[in-house]
Amino acid sequence: MKTENLSIITEGLTKSFGSVKAVSGLNLRVPVGTRFALLGPNGAGKTTTVRMLAGLMKPTRGSASVCGYDIISQRDEIKAVAGLLPETPGLYSKLSAAEFLEFVGALHHLHGDVLHRRIDALLSILGLEGRQDNLLESYSSGMKQKVLIASTLLHEPRVVFLDEPTSKLDPSASVLVKDLILALAEETDTTFFICTHITSFAQDVCDAIGILNEGELVTVGTPDAVVEAAHVRSLEEAYLKIVGGKIDREALLAWR
């Protein structure tokens, strides 16, 4: 595989916090325009991986590049071509949705008509056009998530890192986000790197999947290949078989 067709490359990427190894020797190759899902239980190291790739965290060992830029020496170049949706919303409670998006756009050096046109369009697509002038403090968690998704896409990034994008969304909003990801990936060659717990979302949207457990990448491939390799019928079963976590009924009621 030629490196110029690769959006994300990691080689032995490792991050430790004291004695705790959050990510251990991660080797990944994600081609341009791919929708890659990183699945894993809580604390598996998904968020840490995304933060390192987005240039927000320094790896303890190993190297990685995003769109050909090194994650340590070319952080600002990565930030210019990448968008990050954080796991929890870090919104300004006293700004409206339109104002917050204007703020994020300005951080990406956008302003004027171009910025305002994009804000209006994204808020309209996400169904927030009627609430765009309300302060964010009055938004529900799903609405806040939509605003954050808009802020991630505002500067037309070539790589989008989404950390649990649909965990707070209702089913119809989840479908909307799925369609948005599919349309952007197919029409604009945008690469999506998605951290999620939701196996059905990963199966519907992504063309490649990696399962991370206790900081190590235990399997990688297309959803069908992962299911086939695990000798099960669905991705959820494959996930449970690989990661563990299936408890029998007797154990579930043992606390009573």
Place this chain on the structure above:
Amino acid sequence: MDGNWFHIARAEFQVQTSGIRTHRRIVVSGSIVLGIIWALLIAPTLIGYVLTEVLEIPRLAVAMVMPGLMRAGIMFIWLILLIPSLSNALQEVKVGQWEILLSNRVKTREILVGTFVGRLAIYGLCVLYLAPLLVAPFAHALAVSSVGLALMYFTVFVVTVSTIWLSNLVGTAIQSKLGASSRGKDLAKALALVLSPVAVFPLLGLQLFAPMMSEILGLDVFLLFPFTWGADLVTQIAVIFNGIGPSMEGLVAVLGLGPSLSLLLLGGFSIFVVLLGLYSADRFFIIGEGARTESVTTIHRENIVLRGVRRISSGSFGVLIVTGLKDFGRKAENLARLALLMALALLLPFFVFIRAGEFELTSVAIMMSLMLGFLGVQVFGGVGFLESKDQLWTIQATPHGVQRYVKAKAIQCILLIVPVVLLPSVLYAVVLRLNLSRILFLLSTSFISCLGGAFVGIGIAAGNPTYEDTKSGAYITNIVEGMGLVVVSSMSYLIAGIALSMLGFNDLMNYIRTSESLYILAQVMPLPIIGLLVILIGQHRLSNLE
């Protein structure tokens, strides 16, 4: 109440003692035993020894000042118990905790009683250790018997407990109303901020103007306050159980009330506030499902100042400044800080006015610069910098985001500080009858001092962000560091003067001293220079990778 209050009290106690959670029982029970020994044996003996043997103060002299000092001491305890805990309650509206409690069918009254009992142990311990410092010297001077000493402590305890209850009651009542919406929570934080000055200033005023008011009212105005009843009762108990001779008759004439009346008033007040709390909770204020209906605020057209900023700085950086100003201006807490800053800056010219003739430009400029430096740190550093770590991720995820964000914050400060320093400077100019060039000079020195303080505050907050957490050790460290830097910068001229004199540059120092403007500038300029350095270091630290 069916026992829920006990579980709440236990949880509150666990929160209060979380710092010693591994040895909670041993530390708390040990502290209580040690506190009792300290209060009844060690403190009276030790303080008595220091007073009579070391300082050699006559017993009668100590006894003479007792009524006044006791009133001042108990008033201090009252304020210390009432204001900080009320302020804390307002700072942290515990809506999340209420949801858990309410889902378990807990009544407001149970929350009130539970939080009160939970806090009682720690506050009680504080009183156990601190009260002897106030009571023991007088108990020793008057040779009060053990029964008398125990009664004196009990009176202080009753004053303390009723004050904690009152503070808890008012805090819960306000929280139940202001916890209703995010706007309310914001107002609660603002209220917490202005609470201390609002409560302390009238009491200070009372101290100053008490004789005049007493003349008008025909009675000692202090007799209207519960802390006076408690203080007077402690004094009266000391006299009743004294072993050296003074009688009660003279004391009643001095204090205005007899012991039975003091006891009646204090007891009546304590019972009244307890009953008031128990009766009003679940009637006049309820922490309930209906209370927290979210209100929606819709923003309208930008004001002329923001439009002006956009016109001057039309690019993306202008957008950062404008959104920062909007975020700052919409938080009642920030506006309260700014208003407080302005009020304190205005107090100085008033002081200068009433002490006319004692001040000239040099002392006013230096005094004002120091104060505005402190206020700059307080208002613009700390909580106003970043709301959350996730907000920081958003900013860090953009190219040169941190540098541009900090730069935009610095420019916002400039825009906010101008009106704040303008008014007090003009007032000074009027009071001191300054000409235009001197007005501009005073305005400039005030401005750069406040800006220097703001830069110090922002720089420290950027280097060690504490977000919205005002209770963390990091927040306190930041504020202390900021204040320390303002003090150090104000002493720079003195330090430089000593160093230059030692190096033989006396002429330079003499030259600076002969010019009023140069002298003021030499005192004022280090702060903005230090501020610039601190903000650059803070910006660098904030953009560092973890």
